[in-house]
Amino acid sequence: MIAMFFPISGAEINPVYLAVLGFSIGLMGGFFGVGGSFIAGPALRALGLDWNFAVGTDLAHIVGTSVVAAKRHRALGNVDLRLGLIMALGTIAGAELGAQLIQMLKRAGNVNFVVSAVSIVIYFSVSIFMIWESSLTLRAQRKSGRKKSGKEDETAFRHVTSWIHRLKLWPMISLPVSGIKSISLWTILLVAFIGGIFSGFLGGGAGYIRMPMMVYVLGVPTHLAVGTDLFEIIISASYGTFSHALKGNVDILIALVMQTGAAIGAQIGAISTQYFAGPKIRLAFVPLPLIGAALVLYTLLSGHKL
Template sequence: MEILGLTLPLLVLFVSFGFMVGVLFGFFGMGGSFLITPTLLILDYPASVAIGSGLAFYFGTSVIAVIKHYDVGQVDYKLGAVLFVVLSIGIELGSRLVFGLEALGIAELVTGIAYIVLLAGIGLLFLRRAYNLTDDDDDEADEDADDDIPPIGQKIQSYNVPPMISLTSGGRASLWTISGAGGGVGLISGLIGVGGGFIRMPAIHYLIGTPLTAAVGTSLFAGLFSGAFGTFTYGMSGSVDLAVVSMLLIGSALGAKIGSAATTMVEENDVIVYFGMMMLFASAGIALSELADWIGMGGLEMLSVLLLVGSSFFVALMILYQVAQTVSTDGSPTQTAPEGGD
């Protein structure tokens, strides 16, 4: 039995996976395509289809996040517009590179290796942040760290390399810095099929030098349009599976609402650890998939799917569990969790 060209097990998988990714998206502010694309690759979708569908899913989920941040004034529209242009150029170059790699027959290998390195690196950074968070709490008790520009951002802003652009959040940034940061993120987005929020937001915060809250909103604003452009680029070549994207978005719509509500109920320290673990498990899952293709072991392929999909389910379930636990005890929010880009 097939619905929209999908078997019933795949339909259930995509809707439930979309729900869990939606919970993560609502909580962390990330589109989730960094999980969608490698999952589709493991399920033997062509690299271009996996990447195009991942970008399409990111575009759909980003609409909700942009509206949320627009309402609270956390978007630098001028910076976002410039980033959109350079991100689009980077995505176009990245997509052309993917099609070239497909012609050589190595697109899946290159994309898989890129994912392994990126996800493992980000996972380790999150775990390191969780390890240092307790020590940082004492130093930051009297200041709002989210509104600070990091030292590296201040240093980069101190170099006056025309043309300079005034930032809504304060300060000025060189167009060359913005172009380099945005173009590099766009290239990675087009190459591996992610919205790029988990690298775009840190780039805006640390390299361009904006406060974290403005970096999150501006990242999502720029990602909305770059995601639309990436979807269009891959869609024109028939590389977006609308059935898969639709099922993912159906599940994500409900999950995102629950995840957004959870930000006031879940302790930050625990979730940072869970998220770092999820990244590492996802990286290990993709590595096992690549190894399975190389040595031809089907068992490793199944284990890779369990690690990749199961890690996101685990973190989302932990968020839902802590929400349920908070509501059952006193129903009061405990701490607002941070949002990021995805």
Template sequence: MTYVLLLLIGLGGGLIGSLVGLGGGIIIVPALLFFSGYFAILNDITPQTAVGTSLLVLIFIGLSSTLSYMKHKTVDYKSGFLFFAGSGPGGLVGAFLNRNLNVDGFSLYFGLFVILTSIILMFQSRIKPIKKETYPITRTFEGKDKTKWVYGYHPATAIILAFVVGLFSGLFGVGGGSLMVPAMIMLFAFPPHVAVATSMLMVFLSSIISSITHISLGNVDWLLALFLVPGAWIGAKLGSFINSKVKSKTVVSLLRIILLVVGIRMVYESIVG
């Protein structure tokens, strides 16, 4: 039963993470901590282990999603690698900061982060790009409906933003797409589908760096990862397929409600102990 649960957690994380570009850790980490008191195999889960294991799983979610989005030609490779120049070092810093968090502290900060994510998702559909006349780096994308998008950014701004996203990724075991995707749409005028696909490329690359750090710190439970990864891989494939076929407003609406409940619950538990 426990192994089926882990497969389902991985499936849910991969599906949601790939569908809206979140990465999946925002589902996996709280799920592992929540069920830690109900199943023997999860009894030794600490925030550090949950984060380290989640980041290892995110490598496969990011890879699976990126391979799928490559087929739809929505991945901006140059931007993805530039963002990684910031998110990679940020992930290292976050992984080391994670060592100093106890259960209550982690629940409080992670809960607040999840609530922030829910609020961002609430307004993401209303986000409008900040128009600028010129960008140091400019890209053009043509959608399936022949709509042309022109977007761009300043490299320094992109790297600094990606560093902050990577820091949260390494600290909380999330992909960071919850911050990166809205920022790419609002600040850099990315087309939504390109923002999600490129975010997953960044998640894949930065998760490798963060995972290596957490592995060296002994924060990865390999048995849990063994059962989480297959579900996450399949879920990521499903998420990218759904993303290319339908609008994900209904899923996002459901997700933000779930995240809000999870976030409030974690903050409450950290306060009452």
């Protein structure tokens, strides 16, 4: 198939590439509960799109992928709507602060270096922590002979989560779908707010930081964290898409084409989570932030923008 002209961004791209890219990102999004911006952004850039269009269009595409994957996760009982709605508020507020930080760094003139350095540290830290924690949990399960499967979940970080649940900061709420009897509203908002800051600061949906925080800090089972994160991303990424579109950074036609592939990939990814236990999903998640770190490191060292 020949290249298609996209009049909004002025780019000429083969729609099959876009659909295949969307399929791969959708597969990952459905399985891990992430938008996949750390791959989609550089990939769109490599296809010849300007950075501003790559960032804005990727956000619109994330909305589409998240809708498909979250609907499938909801059918599987993996979405806590109450938690997702509360988190969306914190994420939007955090994203605004993250965007302001970017503006400050732009004025100071060192935005590229600071953002690159912060993202590398964060990506590596998340990966190393998740390798350590999921290996520890899997080893403990093997030793004790317990075989947790499906949505049954446990983490080696359980003692910290229990301590967080005991913090009495009014108002306390319960999340029966996630199996949390009592937790401070402020803890949830803080987790979402931090995720939002990373989203505004580093771009994309920041699922790579929010999904692990939901598991380790809030104590949400991994399958529910994946589904709820996707539901939450629909709201925050829709807001981000609207905001970027107002600035002329979204080529919606490209996002619509990518979404045709993502629709089927996200379904397959979401269904696949049924066959893996929580620690295995978390262990499989590890390469994702490392790929992001490698891409940023490459641009930093080579001076090439992907």
